[in-house]
Amino acid sequence: MLMANTFLPTLEHLATAVILLDGESHIAYLNPAAENLFALSSKSLIGHPVQHVFTHTEQLVAAMQHALTNNASYIEHDLMLGIPPHGKLHLRCTATPLQLNNHLLLEFHTIDRPLKLAREEQMLDQTQANRLLLRNLAHEIKNPLGGIRGAAQLLEHELEKPSLREYTQVVIQETDRLVSLMEKLLTPQHKPNFSSLNIHEVLERVRSVVQAEFPENMSIQRDYDISLPVLMGDKEQLIQTILNLVRNAAQSMQGQGKIVLRTRISRQVTLMKKRHRLAVMIQVIDDGPGIPLHLHDKIFYPLVSGRDNGHGLGLSLAQDFVSQHEGSIEFDSEPGRTCFTVMLPLK
Numbered sequence: 001m002l003m004a005n006t007f008l009p010t011l012e013h014l015a016t017a018v019i020l021l022d023g024e025s026h027i028a029y030l031n032p033a034a035e036n037l038f039a040l041s042s043k044s045l046i047g048h049p050v051q052h053v054f055t056h057t058e059q060l061v062a063a064m065q066h067a068l069t070n071n072a073s074y075i076e077h078d079l080m081l082g083i084p085p086h087g088k089l090h091l092r093c094t095a096t097p098l099q100l101n102n103h104l105l106l107e108f109h110t111i112d113r114p115l116k117l118a119r120e121e122q123m124l125d126q127t128q129a130n131r132l133l134l135r136n137l138a139h140e141i142k143n144p145l146g147g148i149r150g151a152a153q154l155l156e157h158e159l160e161k162p163s164l165r166e167y168t169q170v171v172i173q174e175t176d177r178l179v180s181l182m183e184k185l186l187t188p189q190h191k192p193n194f195s196s197l198n199i200h201e202v203l204e205r206v207r208s209v210v211q212a213e214f215p216e217n218m219s220i221q222r223d224y225d226i227s228l229p230v231l232m233g234d235k236e237q238l239i240q241t242i243l244n245l246v247r248n249a250a251q252s253m254q255g256q257g258k259i260v261l262r263t264r265i266s267r268q269v270t271l272m273k274k275r276h277r278l279a280v281m282i283q284v285i286d287d288g289p290g291i292p293l294h295l296h297d298k299i300f301y302p303l304v305s306g307r308d309n310g311h312g313l314g315l316s317l318a319q320d321f322v323s324q325h326e327g328s329i330e331f332d333s334e335p336g337r338t339c340f341t342v343m344l345p346l347k
Contacts, residue, residue: 015268016107023102025050025064032267037108038083039264039281050106055082060093064104067095085285087332087339142179149175192234192324199231199238199280199344200224203261206242213247214255220246223262231280232347237321241329242282244314245340249286252338260285269343272326276345279327284340291333299331 011018017034019027027045035042040053051057059079067074073096082088094107149172156168207220242261249259262283269279291299300319322329327344 016109019050019106019108021050021064021104021106025104027053028103034108036267036269037089037110039086039266040083055084056080056088057082060106063093063095064106067097067104068102071097073097087334087337145175145179149179192237192321194232194234196230197233197235197238199228199233199263199282200226202235202238202242203263203282205239206246207261209243210246210250210259214250217256218250218253219258221258221260223260225263225265228263228265228280229278229346231344233325233344234321237324238344241318241321241342242284244318245284245342248314249284249288249338249340253286253288258287266343269345271328271343271345272323274326274345276347278346280344280346282342282344284342286338287336288338290335290338291331296333300329 011020011029011031014031015033017037018031019034020029022028026047026049030042030045045053051061054060059076060081063074063076063079073094076093076095079091079093080088081091081093089110092109096105096107097103098105152168152171152175156165156172159165159168203222203224207222211218211220246259246261250257260283262281262285264281264283266279266281267277269276271279300315319329322342322344325344327342329340329342331338331340333339
């Protein structure tokens, strides 16, 4: 542990993810950047063999052996590492032997970091385009609704049987509801109403709503970090955001399957080109069929949906709300596992 104590002051503040292994390839230390990258806490990892913590470690073990054999740094440029239960990461790893009982220093860099920044810029542009599209769409829908309502009123006066007026009232009421929805879309965007909130209260509200909608054969499990600090956010927007994600997951599985709601703290996170010391990570994970590959690049576009009866607005609105909180929303999907990750900065 002397080696860990020697490097600790420097490693703690690095943006690079670093893991220190002892002579038996057990994890002796990992810095906050590594905890953030792997979404795992140091308490749960220290003392465990690196091969037991991660999966698909063949490339990593080979890099470690090469560095120890040649007593020189070795770089694995294309490393796929499994991080249970979070999926896989595409990384570049540098293994460096240290002058103490075969200790190794592992440095990890995400290969797609520039792509992440590019996606954030694209998300901002896309959100603005989505708002304009929705406003134009609402304007086009609102005009014929007035004609439909007027025709229903005239028809109601001409009907001789009072019982038939029940149907015209349905047309009038639903038309009024749609007009109200269009008015909201046409109203200039209001800033979020920020207040102090517990993110788990938001998740519990969503959990109760979706569980009531799918009471049978749907399991919604909690995996909360109860030590999370309070968050400044718009409670209603965050409820709608998470509700859209969870409801989409339940509908994709046709109400049969498992959804996990997970919260964690993330450290040294860059969101919308701003560096934040701490951020709250919320994940919605399901074991459904996954998002079709051809939709991966446009799943956040309005009117794009993977379901025949989907309207394609839920994820677009979720992205809009998250961007107003200066956060990010991403997903990783394959058959049997889809994970949406929302990152919200702690200010």
